[in-house]
Each structure stands twice: as structure tokens, then as C-alpha cells.
Amino acid sequence: MLACTTFAKVLGSEKSEVWKARFLAKYDHPIVAGPFDFRVAYQLRRFVLRHFRTFEDGKDKRARVQLEVLRDMVLGMCTWFSSCSSR
Numbered sequence: 001m002l003a004c005t006t007f008a009k010v011l012g013s014e015k016s017e018v019w020k021a022r023f024l025a026k027y028d029h030p031i032v033a034g035p036f037d038f039r040v041a042y043q044l045r046r047f048v049l050r051h052f053r054t055f056e057d058g059k060d061k062r063a064r065v066q067l068e069v070l071r072d073m074v075l076g077m078c079t080w081f082s083s084c085s086s087r
Contacts, residue, residue, distance in 0.1 A: 030076045045069055 023030065023042040030041045048069045055063050 028073065028076050030072060041072070045073070 020038040023038045027042070027045060030038070030045075032038055032041050044065075048066055051062075052066060053060065053062055055066075057063070
């Protein structure tokens with residue numbers, strides 16, 4: 001078995017904490033169900049924030065995805081702040 005294939009299986013595993021650590025090192029706490037969701041959330045947020053477009057064209061399909069990412073960022077911060085204040 002190739003080393004890169006083995007490495008890919010470890011990173012993509014449901015039990016991998018690599019994506020969680022990478023996400024939290026760069027962004028705030030997202031609302032995700034498990035480690036695999038951190039990978040998807042990290043990749044989507046990174047892509048959207050790097051390629052962010054203005055909302056001038058109401059028919060642009062990217063606007064909805066961008067708004068969903070922004071919504072998740074706001075909800076994630078609200079959840080994080082409420083969990084911190086309850087400690």
C-alpha cells in the first residue's frame with residue numbers, strides 16, 4: 001500500500017482530529033456533528049472566504065453559499081459565547 005493512500009485514509013477517517021485542530025487554529029468554533037464535518041466545514045469556509053464576491057447580482061448562485069457560510073460563522077460564535085458564559 002502506498003504511503004499517501006494510508007495517510008489519506010487516516011486524515012479522512014471519522015476518528016481523525018486533524019481537521020478539527022486545523023479548523024480551530026484558523027477559525028472560530030463551527031456547529032458540526034463530528035470530526036468528518038470539520039473537514040467539510042474547513043474546506044468550504046476557506047474556499048468561500050478566499051473567493052468572496054459582492055452581492056450585487058441577486059441571481060448569482062454563489063451568494064446563497066456565501067450567506068450560509070456567514071450564517072454558520074455567526075451562529076458558531078453565538079454558540080461558543082453562550083457556552084463560555086455558562087462556565
